[in-house]
Amino acid sequence: xxxxxxxxxxxxxxxxxxxxxxxxxxxxxxxxxxxxxxxxxxxxxxxxxxxxxxxxxxxxxxxxxxxxxxxxxxxxxxxxxxxxxxxxxxxxxxxxxxxxxxxxxxxxxxxxxxxxxxxxxxxxxxxxxxxxxxxxxxxxxxxxxxxxxxxxxxxxxxxxxxxxxxxxxxxxxxxxxxxxxxxxxxxxxxxxxxxxxxxxx
Amino acid sequence: xxxxxxxxxxxxxxxxxxxxxxxxxxxxxxxxxxxxxxxxxxxxxxxxxxxxxxxxxxxxxxxxxxxxxxxxxxxxxxxxxxxxxxxxxxxxxxxxxxxxxxxxxxxxxxxxxxxxxxxxxxxxxxxxxxxxxxxxxxxxxxxxxxxxxxxxxxxxxxxxxxxxxxxxxxxxxxxxxxxxxxxxx
Numbered sequence: 001x002x003x004x005x006x007x008x009x010x011x012x013x014x015x016x017x018x019x020x021x022x023x024x025x026x027x028x029x030x031x032x033x034x035x036x037x038x039x040x041x042x043x044x045x046x047x048x049x050x051x052x053x054x055x056x057x058x059x060x061x062x063x064x065x066x067x068x069x070x071x072x073x074x075x076x077x078x079x080x081x082x083x084x085x086x087x088x089x090x091x092x093x094x095x096x097x098x099x100x101x102x103x104x105x106x107x108x109x110x111x112x113x114x115x116x117x118x119x120x121x122x123x124x125x126x127x128x129x130x131x132x133x134x135x136x137x138x139x140x141x142x143x144x145x146x147x148x149x150x151x152x153x154x155x156x157x158x159x160x161x162x163x164x165x166x167x168x169x170x171x172x173x174x175x176x177x178x179x180x181x182x183x184x185x186x187x188x189x190x191x192x193x194x195x196x197x198x199x200x201x
Numbered sequence: 202x203x204x205x206x207x208x209x210x211x212x213x214x215x216x217x218x219x220x221x222x223x224x225x226x227x228x229x230x231x232x233x234x235x236x237x238x239x240x241x242x243x244x245x246x247x248x249x250x251x252x253x254x255x256x257x258x259x260x261x262x263x264x265x266x267x268x269x270x271x272x273x274x275x276x277x278x279x280x281x282x283x284x285x286x287x288x289x290x291x292x293x294x295x296x297x298x299x300x301x302x303x304x305x306x307x308x309x310x311x312x313x314x315x316x317x318x319x320x321x322x323x324x325x326x327x328x329x330x331x332x333x334x335x336x337x338x339x340x341x342x343x344x345x346x347x348x349x350x351x352x353x354x355x356x357x358x359x360x361x362x363x364x365x366x367x368x369x370x371x372x373x374x375x376x377x378x379x380x381x382x383x384x385x386x
Contacts, residue, residue, distance in 0.1 A: 004380035007322040008373075011330075012345040014306050015245075020237035024251050025229050028258055032225055035262055 229258060232275065235348050236282040242342040243286040245327075246298040253285045276356045279349065283357055299327050329379045337372035340365050 150158070160168045170176050233254055240253035260281055261268070271277045303323045311319065330338060336358070343354040355365045 003322055004384060005377060007326045008376060010306060011323060011326050015242045015345040016347050018238050018241040020234050021247060021251060025233050028229050028233060028255050029226055031255055032258055032262055035259060
């Protein structure tokens, strides 16, 4: 047997004779006792506490549902408050004095309040907030921007079109206008500059 | 061991509630050393091997309902320990414990130069052992455990007895060849 074989046998013998730590069994038993105690506690606990398998899935689903409802309810409440702030043709009233004083007509969307009827404080606060929001939207620049005012030339063109004068309309045609200018020029020349042969005559 | 086997067979009519701490203590007492050796042969570290043994008994506790259906409790436990130890090698490389393991083997009465040679030789043996094909290595390591016969090794490995014998022969031959080649260099 050479050295290598000896070494192999030595290692295999060491593995064969490996001794477990003396207190290993005690440690294992203590740990098992703890595990068993935990297990028995779980068994004695009410059923709904021991979440396993389908039960945990069911609780998870229920929790998710509750969470969704908790998110949905405030949104619903907000939606329920919203219609009171929307425009209602029957309650809208235009204040003539204000409309006259400012170029933009100020529209009040607040419902008419009876002088004797005192609105509740939180309701009034909500209404005021809503009014200010509506005013902000009213005063905000409109989208798209209003058209620019017409230039003088555009105004003249519209005037011509509205009158329907054929001569003026014809003048809008460039070719016709050039032709007429040519003729006028020729007439002018004929009138002021008589032919040289005539003078000689 | 016979009494333990008998006890395991007697488990079948016993209900789960009847599984007392004393039974578990008997089980730990009977098998912990064997399971420790099985785990240690793979991991080569006592602390890691002890963890594996603990895990084995935790499994026993968890699966006590199915214990009556276990045909051979001894092989069943060895197989659990074996698989848990193999699983542990994915996280813990046994090579890192080799130095400590060899230190525990080296004779203290040898001269320094001989002790060094011995250490190097053992290191190369462990290195070549790790380089062996998986099934050959497993057969060799399991065969190192005295308590396990070829039939039990075959059952743990899921092979036939003849296949285990062939694996053992090949493992030893290959290891010898490789070590001799290494010495010649």
